[in-house]
Amino acid sequence: RELRVANVGDMRSMIPAGTTDPGTQVPQVQIYEGLVTWREDGSVAPMLAADLPTVSPDGLVYTFKLRDGLTFHDGTPVTAQSVVKTWEYYLNPKNNWVCRNYFNSDTVKIVGVEAKSTTEVAFRLAKPSKVLLTQMARTDCQESAIMAESMVSGDQKPSLPIGTGPFKVVSIRPGQDITLVKFENYKARSEKMDGFAGRKEALVDKIVFVIIPDPAASNAALLAGNIDIWSRIELSYAKALASTPGIKVDSAMTPSTYTLAFQTSKGPLQSEALRQAINYAIDRKGMVDALTEGHATPSSSIIPASSQFYASAAKGGFDYDPGKAAALLKQAGYKGEPVRITTNKNYPMMFETGVMVQGYLQAVGINAQLEVNDFATQFSKYNTGNYDMMTWNYNPSFVPGLVFDRFTGSKKMQASKLWTDPEARRLVDELLDTPISQQQPLYAQLQKLYVKDAPMIVWATGEVTSAYRNNVQGYASWPGRLPRLWNVSVK
Amino acid sequence: MIGFVIKRILGAIPTVLLVSITVFLLIRSIPGDPAEIMLGEAADPASIAAFRAELGLDKPLPVQFVLWAKHVLHGDLGQSIFLNQPVASLVWQRLLLSASIILIAVGIATVIAVAAGLFAAWQQDKLGDIAVVTVATFGLSLPSFWIGLLLLLVFGIKFGWLPVVGYVSFSDDPSRAWQYLVLPVATLVIVEVGVLTRMARASAVEVLRLEYITHARAKGLSEFAVLFRHALPNAFAPTLTMVGLVIGTLLGGIAVVETVFTLPGLGRLIVEAIYARDYPVVQGCLLVIAIAYVLVNLVVDLLYPIFDPRIALE
Amino acid sequence: MTARLDSRSRLRLLAGGLLGAIVLALSIVAIFWTPLDPNRLDVLHRLNAPDIRNLFGTDEFGRDVLSRAMTGGTTSLTVAILTVAAAIAVGSTIGFLTGFFRGWTDRLVMILNDTLLAFPGILLALGLSAVMGPRKYGTVLALSVAYTPKVMRVVRGTVMSLREREYIEASRALGNGPVYTLVRHIVPNAVAPIAVLATAMFGWAILMESALSFLGLGVPPPAATWGNMLATARPYLTSAPWLSVIPGMLIAATLLSVNLLGDSLRDWLDPRM
């Protein structure tokens, strides 16, 4: 029993979150596990840890206790020492771990990781933080997963990743496929599956990730039965696939938002009125129809529609109102200065977004021009702030505050920040320090500020849309975006 | 001849060197670098800078180039930044696949083109000629991604005769390997056969007027023998130049076909490496392509005298 | 030279001219008028099959395919004509000169030429776009840079074989200067391969534009070109076939016309017809 899954690219790093592209994340999620992880409702659950950690009264020391009898794919036991070694690796600046920043910032700063016993490990913080566990569970950081010692020490790095997940890698052929088999010694949790948490059981013997960069090829492969699951389809194919017998298309709302970033500190978009005009000029409903075949929710709020705070906090956004846009343009004194929309063709959705936004902007008299780069170039422009507006999506998080954290702040610190309003930054800091139950008013405040400043365009909350063959059982799209291939079987 | 080969290979050194330097400068002049890409959207400038230093990208370009060249001279193409493999073995595997597809496809295309071109020239301005020219023109008008996809839809999905994705190399399972190559090869054949046919036709038209063709007819040879035994070798020489050019272009340009058919070939490797700014891989690939290109030219030059013995190797 | 076209050639000229005229007329009209605004989004009428309102249907943004095909023709033809003209002009000039005069410049030019040829187009295009930024005529430049060495190689090969002909020696013996010999005797006799290459390049240029626009160097969107219309039609190959068929047919018609006209030109220059 073998499950064949399309994967958009090579696994570019053996290290968890060594890079953050989807081609790397999708297989890694099957292989690696962290101390803690997400439940579907956005709360943190233990994974390798037996339970959530105990926190010292001063809030500086978090102590995790590992579950018993855990082993890595290479047969070595999972011990507190493994956790220490892994984290020393992550925190060592020389290793350039992508997520090191999250644990070495003003918000969270880990100053030490120590093994208390073979199963107990303690994390020491520089100052108390409410978000340590949230950051640790981040999906884009691959749950800060624990690796076998051979992965992090010694010069001779193994050629295959060694984690603790329900599947282990047996072969990697760059450009072709990654083969995983059931990890026989996997010790599942007893709770039922919830998000990435709970019971994981490998129901297939083998998973083959077939590397297919081209959506048209993925589509063809699925139709021909050469693959079983295409976990994030190109939405242009959604309609045709949905009407194909033997193939199921399903969709789940995720906390991701479709956005365009504005350069607010130089160029034409310094003008607040112009930014608002742009926000009023686009028809979000039309974009959702045309770009996602309806697999998204039109929204102008920075709070994703999937969030529990959406209904209460995300009021008073931007509607489609060309008249208002025109009025705002006049107010802004706009005289046809060119507005560049930077986008790329590596991700068709981003390109098409650019085309549509350009169409709407031109329709209200804004001299919008598309600048199409390759993604790496665009990325560099994003990092240096060299653009007027740019199609740009953020890696989603169950905690919207973590996303705000990424784009809010001073450009002097980091040129890629968008929302430079100090008040916004203050609110975000406060948000990250506030328990979930009390966050609602802060979100509402942020949203209000956002509508005034309009530092970006949000046009929809995304969904993850998968297509798979009918013989796949137990698989579904879910808000966590990355496909969960445990508890999935093929007929 | 051995002297000629050696001279040509030595003469190619400037080309290869120039390609290497240009690639080196060009790829680094394009915005975006591997550190940024590796670290992703959330990275802060300091860690990007640190990563750059680790990759040696902070050194002045000439120093970087000399370091790289020094390693290459020792047979070390470096390590891919993103793929967990040494560049040399990566490039070599990919080259084998791409080269075999290109050679098979261009070989078939050449055979078809020469036959069709000869036939068209023989039928000059008659129905057969018009048919060949029209078909060849249609082949020229369609992009490879479109033809490839159509073939996939028809033979992979509608009839289900051939697998749509994946690849099995000849060394793994020769009996299945060909299945994965049929469609990509067919796509390339369709795309390339047009221009080759027209080239072959043009030179065949000239050749068919020559006196020795009349003489061959005077011997009582059938038109088939006249065309294929007497006209072909002479008409083939100019087409050979084009064949060399096509192979050269495809070496770097086969990415589209490899992407459509998800083959792990050199073209895709380059494109992906360029997008990922995987400098060592890009440089390695280009080095190999430049050398391969030089070899292709050499082979073409060595083949010339076979088709036209008057041409002397110089 | 007098026109010596026989009836078949005249028929070919007529057919090629007619096809070309239709395509050209559509493209020229598009400069002033199209049935609908080619860039106007209309999400309510996405992917409509051909009907009275949209004779050739609508695309994934509800834009009118006929109007886009017309303006696309303007752009594609401009790009192709300029590219081919530039590549032929530069490539054959260099090819003629180096192939005829040989010497160390020839060797130097050949090294540069081989360098360009061994370079994958995509890297060249990316490099150029990094240097120049995306511009409409960037496409022309990138394609010309990619095609010029090909032209040069073909021309140089032809010239090198022609220059060994006895009538070239005869021209020298008459005291003719090399430039005269080149222009009067070599160029007219090298027309056939150049014509074949030019017609092929015409097609490549139209199609390559879509590949370049993939890299951001193509004609800036949302302007249509036949190439990028074909490229974006890919997901809808089965569900909305008109999206691919229309630009495909137009490209084919254009190339057929160019080929027919090219053949007529050759016949006209051919002493034997």
Next chain:
Amino acid sequence: MTSALANPPRLSVRDLSIGNRTAFVHRVSFDVRAGRILAMVGESGSGKTLIGRSILRLLPENIHQLGGSILYHGRELSGLSRHEIRQLRGGRIGMVFQEPLVSLNPALRIGTQMAEGLKLHLKLGPDEIRGRCVEMLKRIHVPRPEECLAAYPHQFSGGMRQRIMLASVMLLRPDLLIADEPTTALDTLSQREVIETMLELTREVGTSVLLITHNLGLVGKYADDAVVLGRGEIVENGTASEVIGRPRHPYTRRLVGSLPHRRIAAAAPAGEPILVARGLELSFRVTSRSILQAKRIRVLRGVSLTVRRGETVAVVGGSGSGKTTLGRALLRLIDVDHGSIEYRSTDVTRWSDRRLHSFRRACQIVFQDPFSSLDPRMSVDALVGEALRHAGPLTPAERQARIETALSEVGLPGHAGRLPHQLSGGQRQRVALARAIVGDPELLVADEPIAALDMTVQKQILELFQRLQAQRGFACIFISHDLAAVQQIAHRIVVMHEGRIVEEGPTDAIFENPRHEYTQRLLAASPLLEAVSPSASQAAVLSEVEQ
């Protein structure tokens, strides 16, 4: 010679007309009888080649048989299907083309080309084919026949290629052989060898021959019957001895009367030297594929030569002896390895083309192969007019007048608009000649300028040379196999053998008293030249022209 009438015709041509819009051949009728040789002679451009080709239905594009019938053994050939005509071609009717140098496929080995016909028509096995080829090559005196089979045409000299062509046609023992000027490119020695081998073979097999030629010597000596063609029509028809011995039609009379005659006591004028060559050495690089490295063959080995104003120097010698190469080297068209060339006392050996401007204008050349020396895309008047580019300022009318004069001087009026491929072999040669003289050169290197011309035109050209020389005093290097012509026109003779000048001296001295052994052999191949006088008897005519 047996009576023609008792013998039924093998090939019978009746009222044959050939042409495109205008007819080039009008209602021609003749018979070729079993075992006999019919010679067809006539004006250059009169349609001989077209008639030969029309028999096998191998006319050039755009030229068609307009009427009449061609009967072979009583069967109408034009009515045969393509398949049937193919059976005849090669197998029953063999054909040797006028331009043998371009009739062998350059890309195929000699062995392959020879074997083709055998395989096709006689269905022999490979061993037997090989045996027969080798035997045939031996008969025509090709050295090392085994190696020859594996070689390519360009590795042979012109004479050898012509012999190979003939061999491959005769291998099939055809019933009828059409030979279109089979010996033009050969020196006297080889010419005799080839023609005699050919006839020996035909006699063995009983082949009938249609021999198209300008060489009246051949006709007289070997042909049984003869037809004379003038302007596309048959003007005289009869046995060879009748036609040549008692010509009735004025054209035939002129033809026979145009045989070259020896100039009596023409002393070389002692003008100042125009061109002085000293110790020329030249070698070619040849790469052979079997041997892995290139070797050089030495073609000129220390040749020294002086040409004075008003003087005609003839260069004679065997095929491949380096005559053409010498001519090209003298005009600086190829560079010599050693030695010097002085033009009017200035050393021009290493001058670049640019500096050679006035030298080029003053020294003209007629190439041995006129077809390939004419740009295929230029019309006759353009080709000739090109030589006037450097002749000083001319009004278009003056220019046109000079072109027309030159063309009519070589006997080619009214062809101004034609392209080279629309001309007959002799017509092309005259275009090349007109181009060379139109600009009043000081020195003319004429490489086989009259080989493809019929006797009347030959005479006209030779007279033209003499006249021009008398009027303008130009010098001429006259390269030729045709000793009769040489004797008529040359003041001095240079004999070349294997790249060396083996003998040099005034014409009379050489002819009367050849010292070098090679010269003696060369002259001996035309033994009766001594007996020639302008008012020749029939016998004398025959022997004179049998060079």
